[in-house]
Amino acid sequence: MRIDLHTHSAVSDGTDTPSGLMHAAAASGIDVVALTDHDTTAGWGEAAAAVAATGVALVRGTEISTRAGGISVHLLSYLHDPEDPALVAMLERSRDSRETRAQRMVERIAEDLPLTWADVEEQAADGATIGRPHIADALVARGHVADRAAAFRSLLHPSGPYYVRYWAAETADAVAAVRAAGGVPVMAHPRAAARGRVVSTAVVAELADAGLAGIEADHLDHTPDDREALRALAAELGLLVTGSSDYHGTGKPNRLGAFTTAVEVLEEIERQGRLPVLRP
Numbered sequence: 083m084r085i086d087l088h089t090h091s092a093v094s095d096g097t098d099t100p101s102g103l104m105h106a107a108a109a110s111g112i113d114v115v116a117l118t119d120h121d122t123t124a125g126w127g128e129a130a131a132a133v134a135a136t137g138v139a140l141v142r143g144t145e146i147s148t149r150a151g152g153i154s155v156h157l158l159s160y161l162h163d164p165e166d167p168a169l170v171a172m173l174e175r176s177r178d179s180r181e182t183r184a185q186r187m188v189e190r191i192a193e194d195l196p197l198t199w200a201d202v203e204e205q206a207a208d209g210a211t212i213g214r215p216h217i218a219d220a221l222v223a224r225g226h227v228a229d230r231a232a233a234f235r236s237l238l239h240p241s242g243p244y245y246v247r248y249w250a251a252e253t254a255d256a257v258a259a260v261r262a263a264g265g266v267p268v269m270a271h272p273r274a275a276a277r278g279r280v281v282s283t284a285v286v287a288e289l290a291d292a293g294l295a296g297i298e299a300d301h302l303d304h305t306p307d308d309r310e311a312l313r314a315l316a317a318e319l320g321l322l323v324t325g326s327s328d329y330h331g332t333g334k335p336n337r338l339g340a341f342t343t344a345v346e347v348l349e350e351i352e353r354q355g356r357l358p359v360l361r362p
Contacts, residue, residue, distance in 0.1 A: 085343040087116040087141060087351075088158060088270060088298065088326030090333075091129070092207035094119035094145075095215035097331030099207075104132035104140070106331075110338040114348060114359065116141035116160060116326070121176045122211060123164040133360050140360040141351070145270060146260070147176045150253040150289070153279045155269060157256050158298065158324075161355025162265025169263040172251050177211045179249035184212045190244040191217070191237065195226055214238050215333055230333055240278050253285075254292045261293045264356025268296040268324055273312060274303035283315055290319040295354060300325025300341035322347050 090096035091103045098106055100117060107115040115138055117129045126142045133140050142164075146157040162169060184202065191197050197220060205219035206212045218233035227233045237244055251259070260267040269289065273280055286297065299312035300323075316323045325341035328334070352359050 083113045083345050084111055084339050085114040085345065085348050086112050086326050086329070086339050086341075087114075087143070087160070087268075087324050087343050087348070088118050088145070088301075089115055089329040089338070090119055090145075090331075091117060091125045092331075093122055093125035093210055095210075095213055095330060095333060097333050100125035100127075100129035101132045103329075103331075104129055104136045104138050106329075107138045107338055108136040112138055112339050114139040114141060115338075116143045116158075118143040118145045118158055118160075120145050120211065120213070121147055121173045121180070123173075124209065126164065130360050134362055137362045139362065141348070142357055142360070144173065146173065146256050147180070147248070147250040148253040148256040149250045150281050150285050153281050153285075154250070154277075155253045155281060156271065157253060157260070158268040158270050159260040159263075159265040160268065160351050161357040161359070162260055162263040163356050166259075166263035169259045169265075172256065172259055176248070176250055180211055180213050183246045183248035184214065184217060186246045187214070187217060187238070187244050190246070191221075195221075195224070195237075197221065197224060197226070215330070219333075231335075253281075253289060257289055257293045266295045266351045266354045267293065268298060268322065268351075269294060270298045271301045271303050271328065272297050273305075273308040274301065276303060286315060287319055290321055294321065295351070296322030296324055296347070298326060299323045300343075301328060302336055302340055303328075322350060 201220040
């Protein structure tokens with residue numbers, strides 16, 4: 083069974099609709115897929131409606147923007163109550179901050195390069211929270227960079243002059259909120275150093291004590307040594323190990339099923355979560 087527990091749709095920064103993602107998963111031979119759009123559950127309904135037609139089981143999830151000691155940490159939440167007030171408020175605050183931040187970044191870039199907010203809006207699906215990927219796509223459309231990856235390496239990099247920070251919950255607080263909402267928190271790509279600073283193993287241990295359920299060891303942004311070290315850390319801390327693609331459609335080179343998660347890990351996630359996996 084092929085299980086991919088980290089994907090994105092156009093509701094956040096992917097290029098497929100939630101239904102399109104489900105059909106793409108079916109075409110890629112995926113048996114179970116998790117939809118984990120950034121700070122939102124807005125794509126869950128459409129994806130759920132495609133389960134029967136595609137034959138692909140759905141894990142409903144979210145990728146939450148958080149910080150630990152000032153370092154960005156992406157936290158995957160699986161099978162939580164989408165109406166839990168505290169978690170809803172946390173996600174709304176993060177989405178609002180991300181969009182305000184995007185506007186400020188466009189203003190900064192526009193001082194040096196031809197770029198407007200309307201250019202960026204053209205790159206986002208209706209209702210999507212606009213963020214750096216949409217700015218990157220607008221920069222590509224304007225001819226300022228070759229592709230989205232080049233934009234993130236240069237103009238949109240955290241060390242660049244146009245970068246603006248946004249509000250994000252403390253990771254430990256987010257772990258607690260996910261658990262209170264009946265969700266299962268897993269740290270996404272914890273060793274993705276190319277994205278910026280990464281947290282120490284001591285921080286991961288603290289989060290495990292706070293209720294973290296697992297770590298995403300198998301990811302394209304991890305080297306083989308990273309993956310081996312993360313598996314050892316997970317064994318030491320009693321954490322689940324997941325693997326996934328972090329698929330964004332045409333927005334990134336990541337392909338569905340690039341890495342997968344073991345059946346027994348999914349079974350444990352479902353055991354801990356409040357919601358069921360939706361099966362055909």
